[in-house]
Amino acid sequence: DADVTQTPRNRITKTGKRIMLECSQTKGHDRMYWYRQDPGLGLRLIYYSFDVKDINKGEISDGYSVSRQAQAKFSLSLESAIPNQTALYFCATSDLRTGGYTFGSGTRLTVV
Amino acid sequence: KNQVEQSPQSLIILEGKNCTLQCNYTVSPFSNLRWYKQDTGRGPVSLTIMTFSENTKSNGRYTATLDADTKQSSLHITASQLSDSASYICVPLNYGGSQGNLIFGKGTKLSVKP
Numbered sequence: 001d002a003d004v005t006q007t008p009r010n011r012i013t014k015t016g017k018r019i020m021l022e023c024s025q026t027k028g029h030d031r032m033y034w035y036r037q038d039p040g041l042g043l044r045l046i047y048y049s050f051d052v053k054d055i056n057k058g059e060i061s062d063g064y065s066v067s068r069q070a071q072a073k074f075s076l077s078l079e080s081a082i083p084n085q086t087a088l089y090f091c092a093t094s095d096l097r098t099g100g101y102t103f104g105s106g107t108r109l110t111v112v
Numbered sequence: 113k114n115q116v117e118q119s120p121q122s123l124i125i126l127e128g129k130n131c132t133l134q135c136n137y138t139v140s141p142f143s144n145l146r147w148y149k150q151d152t153g154r155g156p157v158s159l160t161i162m163t164f165s166e167n168t169k170s171n172g173r174y175t176a177t178l179d180a181d182t183k184q185s186s187l188h189i190t191a192s193q194l195s196d197s198a199s200y201i202c203v204p205l206n207y208g209g210s211q212g213n214l215i216f217g218k219g220t221k222l223s224v225k226p
Contacts, residue, residue, distance in 0.1 A: 004155075035216075040218060041218060042116065042201065042215075042216030042217050042218050042219070043156070043201075043214075043216040044216070045213065045214075088153075090155050090156075092155070099144065099161065099205070100158060100161065101146075101156075101158065101214070103155030103156050103157070104155050105153075105154055105155050106153065106154065106155055108153070
């Protein structure tokens with residue numbers, strides 16, 4: 001099994017719909033992140049969490065919300081999806097000791 | 113403003129050849145710099161992490177260099193293989209506040225042809 005698992009892998013949704021992307025990890029890391037990747041751009045940070053009770057906004061948090069249900073689970077929600085949220089979304093964890101990051105395989109979201 | 117510029121944007125080489133990818137950054141304060149490999153449709157995978165005091169670091173056929181004074185880094189790939197076809201992303205860590213932020217470059221897309 002992958003260390004960081006994202007579901008679904010692909011999703012097509014309609015404008016205005018609420019959608020949740022889920023992430024679970026077996027790394028045992030406290031720190032988890034959600035990134036967005038658009039063609040021709042670098043990954044941009046949406047939200048991050050240092051532990052279950054900690055949630056922080058990233059560079060592009062507008063239109064998104066997150067929930068840290070447990071150390072191993074961090075979900076990203078789009079309350080009312082819009083077409084410019086069409087992108088590849090990555091969940092990641094980081095090791096406080098080594099600073100290393102582990103990324104999931106991504107969720108390709110299309111909003112029509 | 114923290115920025116990362118990578119060159120070239122894309123590169124095509126023949127299998128077995130060497131290549132060097134460049135990264136210039138203006139991140140400050142600077143903590144360390146990572147190179148990631150990202151296969152199409154997959155998440156980035158770490159190749160190297162270099163602190164400001166390290167000049168060179170190797171991982172198999174991948175060798176990264178860092179000049180923290182000029183804020184430049186390079187990734188050299190030796191004896192390329194078809195499986196090296198991917199995007200290579202330079203990621204300096206901006207050590208600000210209680211947690212550093214990774215600043216992702218746009219990547220260099222490498223295609224290795226037989």
